Amino acid sequence: MTPAARYQAAIEILDHVLDGSAAEQALTSWGRRSRFAGSKDRAAVRDHVFQALRCLRSYAVLGGARSGRGLVLGALRAAGLDPEAVFTGEGHAPKPLTEGEKNPPSGFSSASEEHDIPDWLWPDFEASLGAEATDAAQALRTRAPVHLRVNMAKGTRASAIAKLSDEDIITEAHPASETALTVLEGARKVKNSNAFQSGLVELQDAASQAVVDFVPLADGQKVLDFCAGGGGKSLALAARAKLRLFAHDADPKRMKDIAPRAERAGAQIKLLNPGAPKQEAPFDVVLCDAPCSGTGSWRRAPEGKWRLDRDGLDRTLQIQSRILDEACELVAPGGVLAYATCSMLAQENRDQVDAFLARTNGWTLEADQAWFVHQGTDGFYIAVLRHVA
Numbered sequence: 001m002t003p004a005a006r007y008q009a010a011i012e013i014l015d016h017v018l019d020g021s022a023a024e025q026a027l028t029s030w031g032r033r034s035r036f037a038g039s040k041d042r043a044a045v046r047d048h049v050f051q052a053l054r055c056l057r058s059y060a061v062l063g064g065a066r067s068g069r070g071l072v073l074g075a076l077r078a079a080g081l082d083p084e085a086v087f088t089g090e091g092h093a094p095k096p097l098t099e100g101e102k103n104p105p106s107g108f109s110s111a112s113e114e115h116d117i118p119d120w121l122w123p124d125f126e127a128s129l130g131a132e133a134t135d136a137a138q139a140l141r142t143r144a145p146v147h148l149r150v151n152m153a154k155g156t157r158a159s160a161i162a163k164l165s166d167e168d169i170i171t172e173a174h175p176a177s178e179t180a181l182t183v184l185e186g187a188r189k190v191k192n193s194n195a196f197q198s199g200l201v202e203l204q205d206a207a208s209q210a211v212v213d214f215v216p217l218a219d220g221q222k223v224l225d226f227c228a229g230g231g232g233k234s235l236a237l238a239a240r241a242k243l244r245l246f247a248h249d250a251d252p253k254r255m256k257d258i259a260p261r262a263e264r265a266g267a268q269i270k271l272l273n274p275g276a277p278k279q280e281a282p283f284d285v286v287l288c289d290a291p292c293s294g295t296g297s298w299r300r301a302p303e304g305k306w307r308l309d310r311d312g313l314d315r316t317l318q319i320q321s322r323i324l325d326e327a328c329e330l331v332a333p334g335g336v337l338a339y340a341t342c343s344m345l346a347q348e349n350r351d352q353v354d355a356f357l358a359r360t361n362g363w364t365l366e367a368d369q370a371w372f373v374h375q376g377t378d379g380f381y382i383a384v385l386r387h388v389a
Contacts, residue, residue: 027049161181228247234267235265247269
């Protein structure tokens with residue numbers, strides 16, 4: 001495919017996404033129809049699509065339309081490239097620009113438009129991040145770094161760096177966690193590497209690793225990952241100490257990958273169906289990586305930025321509150337409830353914790369910490385609550 005043909009493919013895929021299709025689904029459907037596209041073509045088209053979704057509002061303004069064509073035109077202008085060199089109509093290139101499309105816009109109408117945040121959310125975003133709101137919003141407009149977690153049960157960070165280098169995957173230590181690596185070159189090779197297949201490394205954001213580091217653990221403890229999902233934090237917990245470790249999710253189907261991942265990592269994790277945690281309680285530590293707005297991971301899942309609305313956020317806040325109320329009943333006296341989100345919004349983080357403490361006797365906040373996207377990781381929050389009664 002020519003570079004222009006890649007842009008045309010992105011236009012078609014973006015139109016499907018704007019009509020309601022999931023980006024991954026639209027990309028997969030295009031890939032099945034486009035057997036001629038090589039791996040580099042597919043990677044380039046994917047990059048075009050996801051970057052356009054990260055910057056949907058500003059690109060739509062720069063391109064004059066909220067359409068696949070408008071977003072690609074806006075992306076070219078934002079990058080300082082000549083759109084007429086791409087929109088030639090030759091071969092599989094996009095059709096030539098109309099006279100109206102040749103006139104770039106005069107500017108943005110609001111800060112939220114320029115920074116690619118929904119209008120309704122910008123006041124909350126600013127209130128939550130203060131002077132750092134603009135930096136965080138701008139970081140969400142960029143591609144997320146690729147981070148790895150070194151499984152210390154199978155090696156050291158230095159040995160992982162060396163083994164990955166042998167397979168032309170260049171990494172360096174990330175300061176957020178002693179287990180974290182940043183992939184500098186060869187990110188697309190990671191999943192097929194010996195280091196990954198042997199369980200020495202896992203794909204996991206550095207702040208997600210730091211969240212697990214923040215949880216106080218000791219050998220022999222009985223620990224529950226209450227909102228386990230795919231098990232990334234369960235695996236990280238297992239690597240930190242010799243635990244009796246349990247994983248649970250309200251939707252057990254989300255945990256389908258935990259067993260093979262645990263086998264690869266050499267970890268022992270018992271999966272619990274809904275209702276089973278009460279039978280296994282009490283636990284010394286319960287980690288709740290609660291469902292959230294995902295504002296801290298919008299670089300990786302940019303569709304979420306545009307599909308979230310006020311009602312959706314309010315429903316999420318209610319779910320988080322219920323999860324805290326349920327999970328606290330599972331913690332032994334003297335034990336820990338660790339509440340985490342991949343959000344940067346105060347409503348989902350410290351405000352949620354303060355509300356829990358106000359309505360629930362016998363708990364105290366020991367410590368909390370936040371990580372933000374403009375600091376080189378995804379946005380995350382964790383609070384460590386102690387059961388004192």
